[in-house]
Amino acid sequence: MNNTSQDSRERIGVRNTHNIISIIFLSLVALLALSFSIMLLIKNASLKREEEAVRMELEALNNEGYYTLTEADRLVEEAKKEAEIETTNSIKSKIQSKLEAGEGTTATIRSLFPEQMVVASSGKYYFFPILDSIAHHGFGDEDFVVGDDGFLKYVGNDTNVHVKKGIDVSRFQGKINWKKVADAGIDFAFIRVGLRGTKEGTLLVDDCFSDNIKGATENGIDVGVYFYSQALNEEEAKEELQIVLDNIEPYSIKYPVVIDIESADSDTARTNNMTSDDYENVVRVFCDMVRSAGYKPMVYGNVKSFTLLMDAKDVDDYGIWIAYYGTPLYYPYHFDVWQFSSTGTVDGIEGNVDLDICITEY
Incomplete structure (x- = not known):
C-alpha cells in the first residue's frame, strides 16, 4: 500500500512538471507572436510614412513641372512633330521668297545646302561636300x-x-x-x-x-x-x-x-x-x-x-x-x-x- 501511494505522488509530480513546461512553451510562443505582430505594425507604419513621403514628393515634382517617363516621352514626340512642321514651313517659305525674287532653281537649291557644292547637269543635281583639305579662297560675298x-x-x-x-x-x-x-x-x-x-x-x-x-x-x-x-x-x-x-x-x-x-x-x-x-x-x-x-x-x-x-x-x-x-x-x-x-x-x-x-x- 505504501508503494502505491508513492507511485501516485510521482505521477502527479511528473504531470505538474509537464504542465509547467507546456505553460512556459506556450508563453514563449505567445511572446514571439506578440513581438512579430509588433514588428509588423512598426514596419507597416514605416511603409505608410515612406509612401506618404513619396506621394508628397511626386506632388511637389508635379507642381514644379516634372513629368513621368511616359509623359516625358509623349512631350518629346509632340516637340519633334512641331519641330518638323516648323522646319518644313521655314524651308517652304525660304524657297518661295527666293523664287519670287527671281532666283533660279539651282541658285535656290544651293542656298539650302551651304556646306555642299550643288551642281546641275543633264537634268540632275549632284551634291559634293566642301572639303577642308583644300585651301579656300576666303573671300566674302x-x-x-x-x-x-x-x-x-x-x-x-x-x-x-x-x-x-x-x-x-x-x-x-x-x-x-x-x-x-x-x-x-x-x-x-x-x-x-x-x-x-x-x-x-x-x-x-x-x-x-x-x-x-x-x-x-x-x-x-x-x-x-x-x-x-x-x-x-x-x-x-x-x-x-x-x-x-x-x-x-x-x-x-x-x-x-x-x-x-x-x-x-x-x-x-x-x-x-x-x-x-x-x-x-x-x-x-x-x-x-x-x-x-x-x-x-x-x-x-x-x-x-x-x-x-x-x-x-x-x-x-x-x-x-x-x-x-x-x-x-x-x-x-x-x-x-x-x-x-x-x-x-x-x-x-x-x-x-x-x-x-x-x-x-x-
Whole structure:
C-alpha cells in the first residue's frame, strides 16, 4: 500500500512538471507572436510614412513641372512633330521668297545646302561636300563688285589682294586692235593656241593665234596661253602640249600655260565615256610636262569641271582658272584667275569678249 501511494505522488509530480513546461512553451510562443505582430505594425507604419513621403514628393515634382517617363516621352514626340512642321514651313517659305525674287532653281537649291557644292547637269543635281583639305579662297560675298568699266574690283579688307584686269581671246574675236586694248587698261591676255575636235579629235592651231600673241606682246600686255583639250589619254595629252610648245617657243610667256577642261555637252563627243581618273591623268601629264618645260601650269574649268569631271583635290597642285559668271563666286577653293563674264566689252574688240581678273602675281 505504501508503494502505491508513492507511485501516485510521482505521477502527479511528473504531470505538474509537464504542465509547467507546456505553460512556459506556450508563453514563449505567445511572446514571439506578440513581438512579430509588433514588428509588423512598426514596419507597416514605416511603409505608410515612406509612401506618404513619396506621394508628397511626386506632388511637389508635379507642381514644379516634372513629368513621368511616359509623359516625358509623349512631350518629346509632340516637340519633334512641331519641330518638323516648323522646319518644313521655314524651308517652304525660304524657297518661295527666293523664287519670287527671281532666283533660279539651282541658285535656290544651293542656298539650302551651304556646306555642299550643288551642281546641275543633264537634268540632275549632284551634291559634293566642301572639303577642308583644300585651301579656300576666303573671300566674302561682298568682297568683289563690278566697277564702271565692267570689271570686277576688290573692295574687301585684305591689303595683300591686288587685282589685275585681263581677257581671253581666240579666233571668235576676229581681228583685234591690241593698242586700243592696252589703252583700255588691260593688264594680261590668255590667247588660245589651238584645240582638238570634239568628235573626230583633229588637232588644230587657232587661226588668230600668231596675230593675237604678237599684237598683245608688242603693246606691252602680258600673255598666257591655253589649249582646248579633248584628249582621251596620256598620249593625246602629250600631242596637245607639243603643239603648244612648238607655237609659243618664240614668245615671252609670263602667265601660265593652261589646259582647258570642259564638257563638250554633245551626244557625239569623244570624251563622253571618260572617267574622273581619265581626266585627271590627262591634266597631270599635260601640266607636269608644262612645268618640266619651264612654264607655269594651270587648269581652266567651271564648277562642273572641278566636281563632275575632276576632283578638285586631285588637281590642286596646279594653278586654277575658274569660270563662273556673276557674283558672289560659287566656288569655295583657292583660285588664281577668275573668268567672271563671257559678254564683256573692251575697246579694240568687236563684239563680246571673256573678262578675267587675276589675283596672283606672275
